[in-house]
Amino acid sequence: MTTQTGHTEAIAASRVIGTSVYNTEGTHIGDIEDVMLDKLSNGIMFAVIGFGGFLGIGEKYHAIPWASLDYDEIKGGYVVPFTKEQLKAAPAYSINELTGADGEAARDASYSYYKVEPYWH
Secondary structure (H helix, E strand, O other): OEOOOOOEOOOOHHHHOOOEEEOOOOOEEEEEEEEEEEOOOOEEEEEEEEEOOEOOEOOEEEEEOHHHOEEEOOOOEEEOOOOHHHHHHOOOEOHHHHHHHHHHHHHHHHHHHOOOOOOOO
16 A cells, blocks of 8 residues: 555555655755654554764754655655744754653654644644
8 A cells, every 4th residue: 555645555664764855845854763653552653863963072963753754756865844943943852861761751842842743632
């Protein structure tokens, strides 16, 4: 079965990690560093996008709702429907903060900030 944009519904996490992410203006904003899974609902909590650092120093991570990422074959990466300004103002975390409280604090803040319908309701 395929998505609205013609992509398959299933993909291995190993193929996603390291993939480039672009904003609505086509600017490369970072890469997918990891994918957080919700073990209780079998859903994907969010993609962890890293940007803003140099060689891993000072880098902050953003929890982007998985449903917000759309793969663009021409770019060879994912596009998020957010502007540079929205992404700069978005909640940012350290890796430890993303996983604290089972990831729910970062998940809830992310879905609220980006106004994405929560999958867990």
